[in-house]
Amino acid sequence: MSVKEEPILILVTGGTFDKEYNELTGELFFRDTHLKEMLALGRCRLPLDIRTLMMIDSLDMTNADRATIAENCSRVGEKKILITQGTDTMIETAKVIAESVKNKTIVLTGAMVPYTFGSSDGLFNLGSALAFVQTLSPGVYVAMNGRYFRHDQVRKNREKGEFDEMAQ
Amino acid sequence: MSVKEEPILILVTGGTFDKEYNELTGELFFRDTHLKEMLALGRCRLPLDIRTLMMIDSLDMTNADRATIAENCSRVGEKKILITQGTDTMIETAKVIAESVKNKTIVLTGAMVPYTFGSSDGLFNLGSALAFVQTLSPGVYVAMNGRYFRHDQVRKNREKGEFDEMAQ
Amino acid sequence: MSVKEEPILILVTGGTFDKEYNELTGELFFRDTHLKEMLALGRCRLPLDIRTLMMIDSLDMTNADRATIAENCSRVGEKKILITQGTDTMIETAKVIAESVKNKTIVLTGAMVPYTFGSSDGLFNLGSALAFVQTLSPGVYVAMNGRYFRHDQVRKNREKGEFDEMAQ
Amino acid sequence: MSVKEEPILILVTGGTFDKEYNELTGELFFRDTHLKEMLALGRCRLPLDIRTLMMIDSLDMTNADRATIAENCSRVGEKKILITQGTDTMIETAKVIAESVKNKTIVLTGAMVPYTFGSSDGLFNLGSALAFVQTLSPGVYVAMNGRYFRHDQVRKNREKGEFDEMAQ
Numbered sequence: 001m002s003v004k005e006e007p008i009l010i011l012v013t014g015g016t017f018d019k020e021y022n023e024l025t026g027e028l029f030f031r032d033t034h035l036k037e038m039l040a041l042g043r044c045r046l047p048l049d050i051r052t053l054m055m056i057d058s059l060d061m062t063n064a065d066r067a068t069i070a071e072n073c074s075r076v077g078e079k080k081i082l083i084t085q086g087t088d089t090m091i092e093t094a095k096v097i098a099e100s101v102k103n104k105t106i107v108l109t110g111a112m113v114p115y116t117f118g119s120s121d122g123l124f125n126l127g128s129a130l131a132f133v134q135t136l137s138p139g140v141y142v143a144m145n146g147r148y149f150r151h152d153q154v155r156k157n158r159e160k161g162e163f164d165e166m167a168q
Numbered sequence: 169m170s171v172k173e174e175p176i177l178i179l180v181t182g183g184t185f186d187k188e189y190n191e192l193t194g195e196l197f198f199r200d201t202h203l204k205e206m207l208a209l210g211r212c213r214l215p216l217d218i219r220t221l222m223m224i225d226s227l228d229m230t231n232a233d234r235a236t237i238a239e240n241c242s243r244v245g246e247k248k249i250l251i252t253q254g255t256d257t258m259i260e261t262a263k264v265i266a267e268s269v270k271n272k273t274i275v276l277t278g279a280m281v282p283y284t285f286g287s288s289d290g291l292f293n294l295g296s297a298l299a300f301v302q303t304l305s306p307g308v309y310v311a312m313n314g315r316y317f318r319h320d321q322v323r324k325n326r327e328k329g330e331f332d333e334m335a336q
Numbered sequence: 337m338s339v340k341e342e343p344i345l346i347l348v349t350g351g352t353f354d355k356e357y358n359e360l361t362g363e364l365f366f367r368d369t370h371l372k373e374m375l376a377l378g379r380c381r382l383p384l385d386i387r388t389l390m391m392i393d394s395l396d397m398t399n400a401d402r403a404t405i406a407e408n409c410s411r412v413g414e415k416k417i418l419i420t421q422g423t424d425t426m427i428e429t430a431k432v433i434a435e436s437v438k439n440k441t442i443v444l445t446g447a448m449v450p451y452t453f454g455s456s457d458g459l460f461n462l463g464s465a466l467a468f469v470q471t472l473s474p475g476v477y478v479a480m481n482g483r484y485f486r487h488d489q490v491r492k493n494r495e496k497g498e499f500d501e502m503a504q
Numbered sequence: 505m506s507v508k509e510e511p512i513l514i515l516v517t518g519g520t521f522d523k524e525y526n527e528l529t530g531e532l533f534f535r536d537t538h539l540k541e542m543l544a545l546g547r548c549r550l551p552l553d554i555r556t557l558m559m560i561d562s563l564d565m566t567n568a569d570r571a572t573i574a575e576n577c578s579r580v581g582e583k584k585i586l587i588t589q590g591t592d593t594m595i596e597t598a599k600v601i602a603e604s605v606k607n608k609t610i611v612l613t614g615a616m617v618p619y620t621f622g623s624s625d626g627l628f629n630l631g632s633a634l635a636f637v638q639t640l641s642p643g644v645y646v647a648m649n650g651r652y653f654r655h656d657q658v659r660k661n662r663e664k665g666e667f668d669e670m671a672q
Contacts, residue, residue: 005315005333016359016362021449021450021453021455023352023448023449023497024494024495024497026352026364028362038292039314041287041288041289041292042289042292042293042296042313042314043280043289043292043312043313043314043329043330044292044313044314045313045314045315045330046313046314046315112211112359113357113359114357116453116454116455117357117452117453117454118452118453118454119209119357119452120209121209121210121211123291123292123295124206124209124210124211124212124291124292124294124295125210125295126292126295127291127292127293127294127295127296127297127299127314128210128295128296128298128299129295129299130296130299130314131295131296131297131298131299131300131303131311131314131316132299132303134315134316135299135300135303135304135316136303143299144211145210145211145212145213145214146207146210146211146212146213146214146295146298146299147173147213147214147302148299148302148303158360159360161211161359161360162211162213165173184527184530189617189618189621189623191520191616191617191665192662192663192665194520194532196530280527281525281527282525284621284622284623285525285620285621285622286620286621286622287525287620326528327528329527329528341651341669374628375650377623377624377625377628378625378628378629378632378649378650379616379625379628379648379649379650379665379666380628380649380650381649381650381651381666382649382650382651448547455545456545457545457546457547459627459628459631460542460545460546460547460548460627460628460630460631461546461631462628462631463627463628463629463630463631463632463633463635463650464546464631464632464634464635465631465635466632466635466650467631467632467633467634467635467636467639467647467650467652468635468639470651470652471635471636471639471640471652472639479635480547481546481547481548481549481550482543482546482547482548482549482550482631482634482635483509483549483550483638484635484638484639497547498547498549501509
């Protein structure tokens with residue numbers, strides 16, 4: 001196994017990515033993550049470990065949840081970590097992680113449309129986030145819209161539903 | 169625009185990626201590339217220029233075709249180039265480009281299943297290839313299966329339909 | 337044109353069928369109907385006229401709305417009418433129409449999952465409803481789950497999300 | 505169970521409907537039928553029995569194959585039978601069945617695009633064919649393009665990929 005193939009840990013926290021449509025109530029809800037299905041579709045052959053930490057809407061994510069995510073990033077042996085979560089508070093989570101976790105490459109990604117809906121950006125984002133986590137130097141990043149952003153140089157543009165770079 | 173946001177050129181050459189099903193004959197054929205549609209689905213916001221060089225099956229790609237691709241890579245101003253082509257001869261094309269093009273990051277990608285079919289790996293591969301082309305140092309690479317490979321350290325495993333790393 | 341090919345009128349009223357996902361708010365909403373897109377996908381060659389009467393959730397449908405639908409059914413020249421609406425109050429609408437419209441074959445259908453989501457039953461239901469409206473004798477029917485039901489012999493089983501026949 | 509709910513037999517013979525893409529060879533092939541998956545997607549609740557007779561391209565269907573299909577139609581107890589097969593020789597099969605099977609409603613359907621590809625008409629055709637087999641009087645019919653045709657009043661328009669009615 002070459003250097004670039006050191007194992008990657010994926011921490012699942014929920015978000016639009018993994019939402020499903022409840023046909024009895026007409027509401028969106030969480031069941032299991034679709035990460036494995038997505039990785040199979042992408043014919044992904046990376047050495048990956050997938051762990052589900054929580055299954056929540058990022059608007060419901062508390063400081064305690066963020067502490068749990070950061071603590072998991074610190075505790076594990078992997079130096080490369082991908083986190084899936086809702087886009088609404090993705091940057092807040094990135095900042096909390098950056099305060100306590102050093103010397104690891106951590107990339108957060110999500111989706112604007114659930115994977116199970118036809119028009120999802122999820123598979124594209126997953127592909128790019130897995131590539132960024134392999135190649136970027138240690139730090140905490142957000143990967144969306146085909147781009148990567150340092151956790152302290154990004155904001156979500158809620159009108160457009162996309163992420164913008166901003167001067168530090 | 170930050171350094172990482174220097175413009176990326178996408179050169180389209182065809183391949184399974186862009187094949188479609190002809191419902192009158194039951195055969196696969198090429199019409200236009202689906203790159204724009206795929207980038208829209210991925211909500212991609214990178215500064216990109218897309219140019220179609222040819223629309224062919226990679227088994228039909230000749231040495232003259234490869235020379236054309238390499239020449240285009242040399243001539244253009246962009247330092248970051250993504251090439252879509254069929255997986256069968258992707259490595260040969262990478263080698264030809266590597267002989268003449270230096271100081272640019274060039275990534276080749278493709279798909280095992282056409283984008284227009286439900287089960288395509290195309291969107292995942294496109295996401296990862298666009299991330300690799302932004303972050304890898306100059307050289308010629310193949311991006312498939314969530315991984316990247318140097319052009320001289322990869323072989324296609326035809327039995328499994330995936331790419332393997334091999335010692336130089 | 338043979339007898340069976342007399343023109344069919346499709347009256348669109350909204351319902352889950354035509355809901356879309358708003359990626360900025362995470363909510364479902366209505367824009368335009370997807371009927372034309374669905375008929376194109378089905379390679380439908382029937383002589384059809386499509387008219388959008390309203391674009392609402394069937395839980396929001398009022399008695400005045402139902403009167404409008406029934407009035408449209410009466411007024412038009414077509415003897416065969418397909419109505420798309422939400423499943424929650426489909427039977428109520430069928431009953432209102434049956435009170436005032438005679439000598440026409442009217443079929444109501446809908447979907448449990450929006451057409452734009454991958455897992456929709458909409459295309460199947462549309463195919464069966466169009467077949468039923470061509471072949472059933474005058475009356476008002478609900479077409480769901482591959483079945484047809486007389487308006488006065490059906491109930492929606494909300495726990496299962498399907499329609500059951502019941503004795504009159 | 506009401507009269508309309510007498511059990512329906514589905515005889516699977518292959519055809520474009522059930523073709524899949526072999527990502528190693530780039531060719532289309534048959535594995536198992538997708539009928540059950542399609543019926544689940546349509547939330548179909550009809551009493552059905554599905555039997556696979558063969559899994560072939562309709563261009564490869566022989567007179568012996570057609571005799572087998574007709575014989576199965578005769579032998580079984582069901583009075584309502586749906587047959588899935590390729591569109592190229594669907595009408596020939598219908599004629600062979602009509603010669604020997606009387607007093608049953610038999611509907612043949614298929615698809616222009618495989619179900620596993622995103623743009624398939626298969627689900628629409630299946631919905632309409634199941635509705636026609638419930639409602640048409642005894643005889644042998646082809647159901648395509650939202651329409652039904654008597655076996656002796658239909659021809660396939662190969663240029664357009666659709667079925668036309670013709671005078672007997």
